Amino acid sequence: MFPTKSLALLVGLSTLLAQVNAHYTFPTLVVNGQTTAAWSAVRKTNNFNSRAPVTDVKSADFRCYTSETRATASTVTVAAGSTLGINSDGTIYHPGSLNVYMAKATNGDASTFTGDGAVWFKVHEVGAVTDGGTSINWPSYNAVGTSFTIPKSLPSGQYLVRIEHIALHSASSFAGAQFYISCGQINVTGGGSGNPGPLVSIPGVYTGNEPGILINIYWPIPTTYVQPGPAVWRG
Template identity: 55%
Template sequence: MSERSDMNSHGPVLDVSLLDIRCGKDASTAFAPGILSVAAGQSLGFVVDPSIQHPGPSLAYLAKVPAGKTAANWDGSGAVWFKVWEQGPTALNSNGGNWPSSGLKTLNFTIPKATPSGDYLARIEHIGLHAASQKNGAQFYLSCGQVTVTGGGSGTPGPLVSFPGAYSATDPGILIQIYYPVPTSYTIPGPKVWTG
């Protein structure tokens, strides 16, 4: 996959109202030239460097490139993003919880079989919650890549959201104390997952 560049930092985005929340710092102007082909119903992965080190959820979104644009020149603006995968905690405890993505160097998710064929931006995200007890304390590690979905279906993906716009700094899954008192539940930010 051709990943959009983050030339300045591997650091997180902290403010969900900034354009950086879409694809990472400066990624809306740092387009990559290539595109990866992936069949609907197949797995797509992003390499994480370094490995995921903070407790928190992982999520994946797709956005279909509009007519007249290509994945290489479209910035992903508008209410066009739909969530295709999320991974929350398997347990909550005073150590910050058990998160399946902890320590991983690759995040993989499946392109729903009903996804229409065409060019898309794929957005991967991990939200570090270790400092999320204060506003703008959650850390968003994210990136986008360019893919062509082949062999797709006739589904209608949704709900559709925009970045920025999908999240609020005070959403319960973003502004949260995960250590003490131990939360009794966790709500992953964003819309419901579209499974096709």
């Protein structure tokens, strides 16, 4: 038999491993069908090892989660009108919704752009599928990321592209929602003269009290789901 202390240590390590395995990061982009190396075109986040989420929507880490790494990345070229993928380092383990925001580098250089101010606009979202209270399903659950079309009318230039997956399994209490976040760097070519918006600040876009963030997804089964954040800009 194991000594009590050894057994407790094994249980603790097992619990920690389970928690790490239940979490995920988004370290790669998919451009022209090719997946970038991990953390090459995506800024390495604080949780690149722990995979721990952000839960404070007002924290500075809510933007790109890089307060500890101070990371930048290479900037990859993406044509307007083409498909951009953002992949996780495993399946998205928790049920919840997903948003993708972009912000044009006001200094012209995505690698040094901090994303301050009301510069972010939403380009993609994956919410819930409901049937009026019998069931609720999450298309992003068990996926390995997401992909979307860069609007053809998006002006050319360098951008940050930020993904957030909002895990809602513990979201019935304030700050229970878990945000899995990363920011990639892209250079958009062949763009148009569109006017992306509405523009929001990150942090600042959420209070944490939104019905799509503070929610019990299990009981009573929600009859609808309200995606947090602004409307998607499609060009």
